[in-house]
Amino acid sequence: MDFDLRWILIALPLAFAFGWLASKLDTRQWKREQRDAPKAYFKGLNLLLNEQQDKAIDAFIEAVQADPDTSELHFALGNLFRRRGEYERAVRVHQHLLQRGDLPRAERERAQHALAQDFYKAGLFDRAEDAFAALRGTAFEHEAELALLSLYERSREWRKAAEVARHLEQGGSASFASRIAHYLCEQALEAQARGQDAEAQQLLAEARKAAPQAARAHVLAGQMLARREQHQQAMAAYAELLAANPEAFSLIAGDYAAAALACNSAEAQQQALQTLQAQYQRTPGMHLLNAIARLEPAAAAQRERLLEHLRQEPSLSAARLLLAQGNAQLSGEEAPLVNAALDKAVRPLQRYRCAACGFEAQHYFWQCPGCLNWDTYPPRHVEEQ
Template sequence: MEFDPRWLLIVLPAAFALGWLASKLDTRQWKREQRDAPKAYFKGLNLLLNEQQDKAIDAFIEAVQNDPDTSELHFALGNLFRRRGEYERAVRVHQHLLARGDLPRAERDRAQHALAQDFFKAGLFDRAEEAYAALRGTAFENEAQLALLSLYERSRDWRKAVEVARALEQGGTGSFASRIAHYLCELALEAQARQRDEEAQQLLAEARKVAPQAARAHVLAGQMLARNQQPEQAMAAYSELLALNPEAFNLIAGDYAEAALATASPELAQRALTTLAARYQRAPAMPLLQAIARLQPEPAQQRQRLARHLREHPTLSAARGLLQISGARLGEDEAPLVAGALDRAVRPLLRYRCAACGFEAAHYFWQCPGCLNWDTYPPRHVEEL
């Protein structure tokens, strides 16, 4: 059978017509989808503004199912819920993203990271730990490790904190020597509470090796030696601190003087007095002056030292000390009144203030209770800053 060319006159126009019709249908469908998608977004936004957050989430999920390219909306919604403290809703949003099979790998990692943040903010540390651990080998690994470090600090899991800090340091994130030293000190305190002094001493020795200039390990080592009736060794630990971190010596100047007195050695007491006086000449401070007074308690000498300090450094604590010694010059009824007024006035100034967040405390903290940063308290009272 021969092919009749006249059929081309029928087939070609028909094929062209069918192609044109199909393109028109695709264009209409695309336009319909583009028109329906904004409606879904506006519906979800309206529900959200009307405080119908559960229905808003469902509306947004429906929108994402119709248009897979709207995952960014989910991330924005989840972050919004997290900031509002609605962690359960944030978890639902990010878990839905992870359940999608068509989500690209980068977006899946991002959703996993967001979910870990939800658990962390909600205080679900065990689930947060698992979520952060799943980010190993991803672009979020470094952020996950830093978050885990904060998590272990809050849960006081110091051994894991040491492991993560060392891993971060080896990975080139930065130096974590000071924080590792703090973690080892925390472990030493736990060992000491369990009556394991030898283990505590080993941990403190490791902390001093990791961060020689960090003050805390030297302070704890000296205080532990003093409690164990080893005042000479305690003095040695405090002297080492003075050589490595002179500013922090103010924190234990009184302990240094007490250790010298506990030795019952006039020679060691005189050596301590000389050390304290030399330090005071370089950096005058009331804790040093008070430590000197323990070793040289004669009222006349104390009055002379306080008067000189008050002339050069007019502080209320020095005025109070001078009044306590020279109060006899006032009337019997006047001295207690003036002393009481000075006590009330000086009390807010005898506090330590965090340099990072301004949180003030009567006691010195190695980790600020306000911002949770380490070593942010200067070793001086507010009045001496």
């Protein structure tokens, strides 16, 4: 059968017409989508800037539905969920991104980092650890290791924290010697709690080697020796602290005096008294003054020291002690009332205050309970700062 060429002449114009019509419809749809998606995006951004997060999330969800392939919108949405504490929804958003096969490597690493942050904020430390570990060898490796360091601190996995800190230090980002010393001290305390004193002493020796200027290892070594009634050795450990970190010596001034008294040696007590007096001349403080009073308890001498301290370093604590010595002149009912009023007034001033966040505590902390930073507490009370 012969083919009629007239059909070709009829089909070609029809095919051209259908193609032109389809392209017009597709172009209009594409323009409409491009017009609608940015509109929803900018609406969400405006709401976010006005701190209307609920409405901003709805706008971003609308934008994502209009263009599911836009990764930036997913990141914005996931970050919003995390900031609001909706960690499960943030995880779903970032996991959805990771499941996309067309996601570029850089965006995939970014999504992995965001997912790890979601797990960390949600308190899912096991999953967060795995997620951060997956970022080794990526552009987010440094941030991931810092996050792992914080994670191990919060979960009190001191050995792992020390390993990460050493790796960071080898990378040349900063010195982590002081932190490593703290981690070794924490391990020493755990070993001591298990009754493994030899291991604890070895860990404290490593801590002193890692950070010779750090105070904590010297303090713990001296206190451990004192508990074992090795008072002469405890005094030597405290003397090492005085040489390495004189400012922190006031923290154990009372322990130093107690060790000297426990030696039952006039020579040891005289040596300790001279050491404390010399340090007090350099940095006057109530810790040192009280320690001196333990070795030289005569009331007249203590009164003279308090008067001199008030002349040089006016403090309510010294005034309270001085007034307490003169309470004998008050009636039996007046003395307790005066002491109670002074104790109440001085108590807030006898606290330690974190230099980073201002958190105050009655006891000295090596790591601030408020901001979790290390060595941010000055070794002096609030009234002496």
